[in-house]
Amino acid sequence: MLRSLDIRDMLIIDHLELAFQPGLNVLTGETGAGKSILLDSLGFVLGWRGRAELVRAGAEQGEVIAEFDLPEGHAAHAILEDAGLPGGEELILRRVNRTDGRKTAWVNDRRVSGEVLRRLSETLVELHGQHDDRGLLNPKGHRDLLDIFAETAELRRNTRSSWAAVTSARKALAAAEAALAEAKDEEEFLRHAVTELDKLDPQPNEEADLDTRRRLMQGAEKVREDVSRAHATLGNGGAESAMGDALRWLDGAAGETGGALEAPVAALERALNELSDAVDGIERCLDALQFNPHELEEIEERLFAIRGLARKHGVIPDELGQFANDLRTRLTALDAGEGNIAELKAALKSAEAEYDLAASALTKLRASAAQALDAAVMAELAPLKMERAVFQTRLSAGEPGPEGRDAVEFVVATNPGAPAGPLAKIASGGELSRFLLALKVCLTSDISGMTLIFDEIDRGVGGATADAVGRRLKVLAEGGQVLVVTHSPQVAALGAHHWRVEKSVKNDQTLSRVVPLDQKERVDEVARMISGDTITKEARAAAKSLLT
Structure with a gap:
């Protein structure tokens, strides 16, 4: 679980310390306030490949420190042992980016390569971005998803x-x-x-x-x-x-x-x-x-x-x-x-x-798993207000190769009686997001010790559907830690912990900061998400109703 994130001189962040909690953590804020910078900074300390220029203008270097809790039996322990790094119940990642492009990383105060960070990140954090559903449109990745489930x-x-x-x-x-x-x-x-x-x-x-x-x-x-x-x-x-x-x-x-x-x-x-x-x-x-x-x-x-x-x-x-x-x-x-x-x-x-x-053994297992995955996804679609949709995993003969000889494609029908077809031709943007969420829930059988991050997974939906997405995320967070970047007031209201990302100008410099919200501040933030810059009495009342 991600315990804390300390960011210094990264893009428009001068210094930011965040302490995260188990359960559903929500981050909200106006577009452009810097929510993506938080994810970029977290990805940087985890060794992910991202932006080339991250150091804040005028600073000599940028630095990110992430602290994780490692319960006994966590997969990261094996990677630490294999790399000859000290272990324990606490894992501290630190990475520095200098203005000349050089990057240096430490794990528990030991110098490491970016490759070690990336191996650790696979056991620590799983990011589902707002464009992840594009992967669902490419059948080439469907077999891998089925194999994860199977x-x-x-x-x-x-x-x-x-x-x-x-x-x-x-x-x-x-x-x-x-x-x-x-x-x-x-x-x-x-x-x-x-x-x-x-x-x-x-x-x-x-x-x-x-x-x-x-x-x-x-x-x-x-x-x-x-x-x-x-x-x-x-x-x-x-x-x-x-x-x-x-x-x-x-x-x-x-x-x-x-x-x-x-x-x-x-x-x-x-x-x-x-x-x-x-x-x-x-x-x-x-x-x-x-x-x-x-x-x-x-x-x-x-x-x-x-x-x-x-x-x-x-x-x-x-x-x-x-x-x-x-x-x-x-x-x-x-x-x-x-x-x-x-x-x-x-x-x-x-x-x-x-x-x-x-x-043949692989095909047999995939065929059996396909039926189970279809049933599991269908069960997840109902709470997401898609109880009438049909999800099906189709197996067909493909070119033999190192991964077997099966072609796998996910097809859907969003209306009763309509023929099933490829996701790209059948599902709308909001429907794609919910199909993705349903799949992720089914493919994530055990998230203990892992942080799941959903970046605007609720885009394209609103009202009761957004509430259904938020409730499914809340249920998913009961087994571990989930971070959600959202513009939906329904989702934000269901968070156990709430931060607002905001941007300000100080001494002609644009800076971003993240503010933890108490109950009263949450009402104002959710009301802002409902009505915009001018918070009305009706929006505040609606916000209180959502937060109740």
Whole structure:
């Protein structure tokens, strides 16, 4: 329930504090006095999208604070917990709008986004504006209204899930059929390319290895000649033989030199060992440099074949193996395509069967709820002076979709014996308002903890009919809190609490304020609503009669 509303520097309101009560709260005032500004301000603090410019001229920022009571079990508690916000029996919303357009919001003194405010608002306030009946004229919204009454949330979730499965299965089948058709168009190419690639069987890094071996072989002849000369110079008959002879000669003379040749002999032995290792390495290199000229030819042929195939298919040589795998996959898909298509068709058929079950269950629930809604609305129309009207919810087959395959339309007959037809063609403005009120009463099964706001829902009606609307609003308010903006004296007189919105000019500034009315002031206000600016004795007497 909305406990209080504090508005500062919003449009033509400098500062306004309102304390609301349970039951039926009525706000009255002349046209243009600022009643809509109150709703704009409340909508602002609730995160609703509305006017862009709200800050009062001359002020740096506008601010609205709304305080709500949250009874135990209220739906707002779950949203607070989910958002990591402090809870309790009291909920305080605060939102600031600066002149540069920036908006900042708090919930129980914690910064929040506009999205959190909007989620909370769905559990706190329900606004029915003076143009809500226009929604009744569009059959596209009738199914949603019926679903609210029928409480179809779970069945709609099942239907949406089943429809998603159908959609997914259809996409998979369409993609497979398109792929199969494309594969068949290139079947000859695929088979030839796979055969060619399988025959060549290129390996990872093979092109680089072949290129290295080819270069080595191409330069091997000149290299081997130089290496052979080095081997001849260092090996037997060369440096190695000479060093061996020198070592033998020094060994023979070492005993006669008194140890003077020990160090040279040791050094020469080390050098001879190193030289032997070098000669061994040279010999291994010579062995490696030996090649078969036919092998070079074979390497070049394979290298050129790999490179040519890579150019043909527009890939780098190292990607030929993966490219071949991709072609094989496509060829396998082509070979298995018909079987895969059959499986996908079976999956689609199964998904459609599941959807059919879910949609049929939803249709059945809607059909049952439609009869109950018709009876409930008819019961509500009688107290609204429309006991002879007929309200009917028509179900017909519609295009299958995530919300089922039902088309829903509300039709009415306002005169006995007249055929039922669309609301737009049958009902007048005042009748539309009463149909809307009847529907809202039926669709609002539990308003405990929620504030219902009706903005001129009684427009287009007067006299006994306006009194009937007011009495229905009063009954509706017995279960919670209802705020009504009205120009009808009959409705205003039935309020449990009454405020007058008035406008004044102060220091060349137009300001709006809201005044709570006592019993005497209520008589004057209702009399003004009856007679206009000049309150007559007859209007005051009529007002007293209405307020009795």
